[in-house]
Amino acid sequence: MTTIPLVDLKAQYSAYKHEFDAAVEQCISSTSFIGGTAHAEFREAFAKFCGGGHAVLCGNGTDALYLVIRCVLGPGDNTKEIILPSHTFIATAEAIIMAGYVPVFVDIDPHTWIMTPELVARAITPRTKGIVPVHLYGQMVNMEGIMEIAADHGLAVIEDAAQAHGASWKGKGPGMYGDAACFSFYPGKNLGAWGDGGAIFTRDKSLAEAITMAANHGRKGKYFHETSGLNSRLDGIQAAVLNVKIRYLREWNERRRQIAALYDKAFCAVHAVVTPTVAKEADHVFHLYVIQVPERDRVLAGLHEQKIGAGIHYPVPLHEQPVFKGMDIAPEALPITHKLAGSIISLPIFPEMTPDQVDRVAQAVIGLVKE
Ligand SMILES: *Cc1c(COP(=O)(O)O)cnc(C)c1O
Numbered sequence: 001m002t003t004i005p006l007v008d009l010k011a012q013y014s015a016y017k018h019e020f021d022a023a024v025e026q027c028i029s030s031t032s033f034i035g036g037t038a039h040a041e042f043r044e045a046f047a048k049f050c051g052g053g054h055a056v057l058c059g060n061g062t063d064a065l066y067l068v069i070r071c072v073l074g075p076g077d078n079t080k081e082i083i084l085p086s087h088t089f090i091a092t093a094e095a096i097i098m099a100g101y102v103p104v105f106v107d108i109d110p111h112t113w114i115m116t117p118e119l120v121a122r123a124i125t126p127r128t129k130g131i132v133p134v135h136l137y138g139q140m141v142n143m144e145g146i147m148e149i150a151a152d153h154g155l156a157v158i159e160d161a162a163q164a165h166g167a168s169w170k171g172k173g174p175g176m177y178g179d180a181a182c183f184s185f186y187p188g189k190n191l192g193a194w195g196d197g198g199a200i201f202t203r204d205k206s207l208a209e210a211i212t213m214a215a216n217h218g219r220k221g222k223y224f225h226e227t228s229g230l231n232s233r234l235d236g237i238q239a240a241v242l243n244v245k246i247r248y249l250r251e252w253n254e255r256r257r258q259i260a261a262l263y264d265k266a267f268c269a270v271h272a273v274v275t276p277t278v279a280k281e282a283d284h285v286f287h288l289y290v291i292q293v294p295e296r297d298r299v300l301a302g303l304h305e306q307k308i309g310a311g312i313h314y315p316v317p318l319h320e321q322p323v324f325k326g327m328d329i330a331p332e333a334l335p336i337t338h339k340l341a342g343s344i345i346s347l348p349i350f351p352e353m354t355p356d357q358v359d360r361v362a363q364a365v366i367g368l369v370k371e
Contacts, residue, residue, distance in 0.1 A: 006309040011352035023240040038240040050201040054208035057234035061162040061184025064198040065095030076100030084132040085115040086319040107334040111277035117145030130156035135164035138285035143177035163287035175201035193238040252351035256286040266362035272369040302368040
């Protein structure tokens with residue numbers, strides 16, 4: 001029995017080996033390890049991919065979020081609040097805390113499993129300064145609704161698009177609504193480097209300049225530091241790899257949608273399996289294909305026994321994490337998030353996945369839920 005991994009990075013490397021090797025070799029022979037041609041080229045290509053505006057490349061997705069919060073709102077004093085969903089990766093909350101703000105967790109929609117404008121509206125207090133919508137699994141939050149609330153209350157909107165390269169809401173992608181969108185190029189993401197990497201996309205030129213400075217020791221020129229920043233840059237080699245990959249990203253996202261459609265079809269008559277709901281305004285890029293099943297732990301163990309690399313994103317909601325114990329939020333305070341965490345499974349999905357592999361995974365799930 002062969003293994004079907006959650007994501008198969010080897011398949012992608014072998015398919016485009018010559019292009020990758022040439023791009024990396026070029027970077028090494030020109031010793032463009034920081035900055036350089038590949039870096040500048042990728043920055044332009046990524047901004048264009050996002051819809052035309054300004055991209056800033058940085059060290060990882062967590063830094064991207066931190067840098068934007070810092071530059072849009074200024075350093076916080078640990079009393080002002082930023083709203084985010086509890087159902088997300090820890091980095092979303094970490095960036096808020098690093099910037100000096102208090103994370104305020106909200107619940108999610110029971111069908112799309114992402115934040116809604118209604119839930120955000122209810123969490124606003126006189127201390128609220130910003131909203132971080134998370135386009136989880138590759139589906140964008142209703143950004144029109146979020147922007148209306150933000151305008152009414154004068155709030156910053158920082159989009160966490162770490163799982164949503166190429167996604168859209170009514171035809172417009174991350175960063176076309178909010179102040180800026182933050183991306184991660186962690187290897188397993190839809191657009192992944194060969195190590196850590198991140199980017200910010202914004203339509204605001206002066207914000208892009210401020211973030212560029214903050215990410216590079218607060219400097220514009222070589223020796224003059226205008227603000228106190230940090231070292232968060234994307235390596236030349238990572239930029240070279242991403243430059244190759246971005247050419248195929250739309251094609252790969254389309255493959256992911258096709259695989260999701262195959263899964264949907266396989267599960268459509270199986271009532272025990274709840275498949276993802278996609279809002280009609282959204283173009284989903286399926287970074288993850290997540291289902292809800294009864295007896296999740298037994299089904300997950302069964303998949304692992306059959307050498308299927310399924311995962312859970314995420315098994316413990318942020319409001320229930322040990323690190324936030326001090327906030328004293330009851331698990332049931334966010335009932336949908338709490339319940340979802342106990343019933344979800346992420347199934348393998350990657351552009352090179354074959355219909356036979358999809359079928360093997362789907363049949364394994366169906367067999368297990370019927371036991
Ligand atoms: C991956 C991810 C991040 C963080 O990105 P890193 O590059 O790993 O720092 C933030 N938010 C979400 C939702 C993510 O999936």
